[in-house]
Amino acid sequence: MTGYALREAIVEVLGHFWRESFGQIYPALADLEAQGLVRRREGDRPNSSLFELTPEGSARLLALLREPATQQLPRNGLLLRLFFGSMLGHDECKRLVLEARAEAETRLAGFDAIATRLGSDPEPERTFMQITLSAGRHSALAAIAWADDALELLAGLKR
Amino acid sequence: MTGYALREAIVEVLGHFWRESFGQIYPALADLEAQGLVRRREGDRPNSSLFELTPEGSARLLALLREPATQQLPRNGLLLRLFFGSMLGHDECKRLVLEARAEAETRLAGFDAIATRLGSDPEPERTFMQITLSAGRHSALAAIAWADDALELLAGLKR
DNA sequence: AGAAACATGTAAAATGTTACATGATTCA
């Protein structure tokens, strides 16, 4: 695929667990090409390049996938704000939690919509998509359950 | 507190949702001092500085807390690996999920241990700690539930 | 014809980690 299409795929397919910007994709593709891990074929358009993995590139990808997964640094702006909730005050905290709950509901609906469209994909890819999708669903459900907890705790504080 | 104590507090108290390294804390403290947002008092030790917020610093903190929370960039190495699960194979995927499940159980136990030690703190701080702790618990529970889902999906694939 | 989408890249700035260097204090 092209660099542009790669970005689209990352946003649309991996969006809930991965992100890359153009500023990383294009230099990375150039590096990978220099290392012989991808090669570039002229596309149907003169101004675009279709990249594909070379056999060496596939081997390198597999090796990378086998390396231990790095966990992302935790940096949750919402929880940081709620930790300093005494400074913000009850009402502002409640607003933040309600916003987060609504956002989680939206995410959940999005995942459910994708799940119904998944039936047509061939195995075993479908299963692996379902696994990553299930992670998104559980995470959204957890956010909703937490928000309800938090609202109760906040209500208890006001009383 | 000192820069060192600040780091300790971030690791131990905010650890599940925030992280800072010394390389950021010390330059940041120097900047904040230059801006008059924190001031430095000589501590009981000659080689250490106790920092405290100035009134301007408190106001700035409140203003920052009121800004919309930035969500962290999603980058989940585990889900990325499972998305390419067909390359990794069933057994390696299962191993990854089991590892993640065990790690979530450990996290959950840690949160429960903290929760029992929380009873003594004064309100309203206690409630706000409970809210952030609850987020950790729900997230760990979600990880466990997802892992069980994923193991079933993987088992279905093998059959 | 014009707007939206497709497509590629670079440069500057911001952000963040890691490793290192140094020394004081506390505790066994």
Place this chain on the structure above:
DNA sequence: TGAATCATGTAACATTTTACATGTTTCT
């Protein structure tokens, strides 16, 4: 006395975002 902990900082490096510049193709 020696080890662990407390304490401060810098420098090099790596990562990542953002803004910009440019042009093509498709669709209405």
